[in-house]
Amino acid sequence: MRTLLTRAAAIFLLAAVSAAAPAEKLDLMPVPSSVILTEGTFRVDEDFSVAAVGGTGVRASRGASRFMARLAGRTGLFLKQDFLSLEGDGENAAFIYKYGRLGDLTPGEDESYAITISPDRVLLVARTDLGVLHGFETLLQLLASDRGGYYFPCVQVGDSPRFAWRGLLIDCARHFMPVEVIKRNLDGLAAVKMNVFHWHLTDYQGFRVESRIFPRLHERGSDGSYYTQAQVRDVIAYATDRGIRVMPEFDIPGHSTSWFAAYPEFAAGPGPYRVERRFGIMDPAFDPSNPAVYGFFDRFFGEMASLFPDPYLHIGGDENNGRQWDENPDIQAFKKANRIFDNQALQAYFNGRILEILRKYGRRMVGWDEILEPGLPKDIVIQSWRGPKALADAARQGYAAILSHGYYVDLCQPAAFHYGNDPLPSNGGLSAEALPFVLGGEATMWSELVSPETIDSRIWPRTAAIAERLWSPAEVRDAGDMYRRLEAVALELEELGLTHYKNQEMMLRRLAGGEDVAALKSLVDVVEPLEQYKRHSQGVDYSVLSPLTRLVDAAQPESRTARLFDAAVTAFLRTRDRKSADELRGHLRRWQSQAEALKPVLARSPALAEVEPLSRGLASAAAVGLEALDVLSAKTVRGQDWVREKSRILTRIRQPQAHAELAVIISIERLVTAAGRKS
């Protein structure tokens, strides 16, 4: 199912790209399989038009209309062409696209495309309309400008994905995400050529989809926040239009408290149950020994299969701690009677029953690592949160598998970390037979600590790096170049309505209670939320009702300023030149002065009180950095006592404050260390 590229093709690509003149350095993301720059440019003016040749379907023509609107939006050109109709005139257009057939939304469908731009014509050819949609995105990324206006560089692009399954999970159970959040993120996925939206719809904290057969599920399990079936159909239509599959997840037998708010009789424990407000792993689980449970799921999955057309359906299956099963004598008796010796085997039995139901409705079962138990048939798909080894094990046994370990974007880790995480690591040692079973991967956006206001900033732009890992040849892995292109794509993603940047200043204005947020901005720019699960161990018990409007929530998961500062430190330590020193000094002085500038802001905003130590710490660290910089600039050196004292100060400042940390301290430490030894 995987499109294999030869190493030669990939190396050719890199050569082609790197051979380009600096002015032509392309900001393509994901990097295509092959890019060859040729001579000349295709100029874009108001007469630019697009047409299909050889007939077209609505998906491609709607995509072409969106392409034209975005092109007009970026360039300000009053393009003369009307909305695209199915009866376009074709041959006279400057930009022609054609394809062979409508694509199926199934993993492994042909998504390849080729673009040829010459000075008088843009040609996009694909086997399916899915490839055409990808081509539109590449073309928009190729748009460039000079004093003469906008143009496309003349180029030949040949492109197809490395993996067939490139997805994003959004957890809409822990915090409900209105339809517009889903839609703008679907646009984001399409822009970076991802093709699966994994819709995590149920969990302890909420049951988020309307069931007409069992309306109590959404009525009692959602606090009023759920998707109507009309909204689900609307989302699926929107995704389908963008070449994206929508795979629903109903997490069972654990992660299921919200179901029991409606149907306590299906739980293995006595209850009573109410929708969960806290986070973590909880006990409630379906009772696998209760025949009524399977009757219920038969009707429920029948309804959901008619609502969700995707051939895959995810049943979760993770993190059932078995406590309710252990404490239930009926379940113990059931195990004994059926010679089921442990809870793993019991869950395998449960999964087997569910599998039968899903097959009846023509659905392939997907689940997390835990569903992989001996005896399950090979047509299930394993999604690995445990890691590449679990993934490889599944593939070796002949199970299709997708990787999510290392792609948890909610954990606020750097893009480079995700980027370096390959579903097929070069040392993975999978046999040639096992390779095709690794279908791809999914970024996962768990929503304990995000609201509709902040979720985009946790997904974007870092998910674009994951998209590249899953689409581009394995050899494309220069993190520095990735960051350069990521910055460009992050700005382009804004045109789709994504709020990853624009909500930050709004949040700062709310915190500061006014329009002037310059000082607060210079602080938040070097602040990062605590990574992984550390925010949950700061002495505050987060719940679904907790405010997510603090400075830590406004901070980007990965500080761009800190990354650039660290690069400047590296450059300075290598060259010791005046220019690098001045750049560092500029940063450090701004950080030193923000504390004073912030004082009146902090004084009038109690919500910012917790930020004061961060602000003070940054100023102190900046002072240390300036001192070290002076030492280094004067080409003198300080003793180890000085180094130890300054390091102690910096270590204290690095401690978490307000559930966040200062991302530049580690770079300032590098200056201190350097000042303590001979240069």
Add this chain to the structure above:
Amino acid sequence: MRTLLTRAAAIFLLAAVSAAAPAEKLDLMPVPSSVILTEGTFRVDEDFSVAAVGGTGVRASRGASRFMARLAGRTGLFLKQDFLSLEGDGENAAFIYKYGRLGDLTPGEDESYAITISPDRVLLVARTDLGVLHGFETLLQLLASDRGGYYFPCVQVGDSPRFAWRGLLIDCARHFMPVEVIKRNLDGLAAVKMNVFHWHLTDYQGFRVESRIFPRLHERGSDGSYYTQAQVRDVIAYATDRGIRVMPEFDIPGHSTSWFAAYPEFAAGPGPYRVERRFGIMDPAFDPSNPAVYGFFDRFFGEMASLFPDPYLHIGGDENNGRQWDENPDIQAFKKANRIFDNQALQAYFNGRILEILRKYGRRMVGWDEILEPGLPKDIVIQSWRGPKALADAARQGYAAILSHGYYVDLCQPAAFHYGNDPLPSNGGLSAEALPFVLGGEATMWSELVSPETIDSRIWPRTAAIAERLWSPAEVRDAGDMYRRLEAVALELEELGLTHYKNQEMMLRRLAGGEDVAALKSLVDVVEPLEQYKRHSQGVDYSVLSPLTRLVDAAQPESRTARLFDAAVTAFLRTRDRKSADELRGHLRRWQSQAEALKPVLARSPALAEVEPLSRGLASAAAVGLEALDVLSAKTVRGQDWVREKSRILTRIRQPQAHAELAVIISIERLVTAAGRKS
């Protein structure tokens, strides 16, 4: 239908507010009928909770849950209370609300409320749950903070609206606005106590609602952009939950090209028809002599009446130029046969037939000024775009009427202009009997020149000034104080997802092609879009496909910087003090330097090329201003030749550029004029 306040009560209010200590200056908008500050504060901490006493309905309890979420969001407090249920414990809560009955969503329903805050209790009482919702909004505006944390000042508020009909029209025909645009604006309306969403659903450029009886209407009339009936119901439910009526408008017999793309046989002219792309007044109109037209409308309005529960239905009726009627011999024969002597009378005949249909479905007819013709019954409502005189005429004749003239927020006029526009001007001379027929007013957001990206910035915050005009006592009319409060409410509106501020920097980033938009921001901050209809006469023919992503689109309709600069000029010319001079100099120097800073940005962005004259003009004007300021600061004076030369320069700079103008030139001219005479 109008709640009349005595003048005494209003004056009492002003006295009460102005008696407050400066620190307690309240940012309430709209200003309540009566506010009396008392001693002390109610402190808000994590134990703060809310409950209903005496039973509650879902509308109020959902409103209370939203209130708590916004309170947590603003304060960062981890409030302990769970989502509100209908079975709250009541008496133990710090904040108690109670009301007598569920409110009806009809004009004139009781919306009054009273708030009493003492140091240990917040009490909100209302006759209906609609009043409770208004009370929640007032309470959120009362939230204040000091070094000790957040609090509500102790206060007694008594409040009810001056007018029963306080609305906003959004034109979703010329540019389609997705559901989320509508929803966030409904939240904005609720925040400023408006209670009507007037949904302009059809026009030349689009038919935007699904018809199941006549699906060709949305299929052929919308280019695929329409609201499904499920979405309409969703919007109505959302509005109802916020105490807002949803009145649909189907504009007939003119403004109807999009209908004829589906049903050309109902037009008075021969066609062919396609959905219109351009703007202006067009010829197509329904054929009032065709009996099939009324059969069609009978079924169509029957369907729409079952979809839209509001008792009022708007039929437009404006700007039918009669050309198609004049050119159609059948219509001429029909007029003759029925002794209809002109097109006005013919339209009155048409309206009479439509009125019968609407009555059959229990709907009251609303229309623009033009529908007011002799012989129409008194149960119709006139919406006046022509002006207060037309409004008063209608009221005198016993027609209920609402004012929109002077509330066209799409025309980018200052908030103070709208604010000064009263449905019942003090010199209006309406008799006491006629007064109650003036129901209120509606802001209108026509969408020729807005996209989902920019529409909020054209509606907000200025519509809040209109909301105050329609809610607060007539005597509340200090524009300076209105602007002070408007700035506060503008920031609060952001928490509802409105994009009036946050989309600006995003648009600047797109234009600049990068993150650093400081120089561009200092330019755009003093730029205003051309007012009224002047953008349509700049040599570019706007269509529904034109890009709305240029600098003029990123500019706010009313420059806050220009307003503050003008106030500083006034202060300086009065005092000639150093501090005022320094403030002016600071502005002028920034404007002088932006041109240089912008050069590299303009060079790399062809979309910004049109902005160069604005940038250069601002720098030149700033230089003139600095020169005048030097003269004035030195207490010297310049001759009239100098004044004439500088004025000539400034007059040239004031000319429209890039469909925008510089809003500070007029203030700089004041400096020049002052420098030309003895101080």
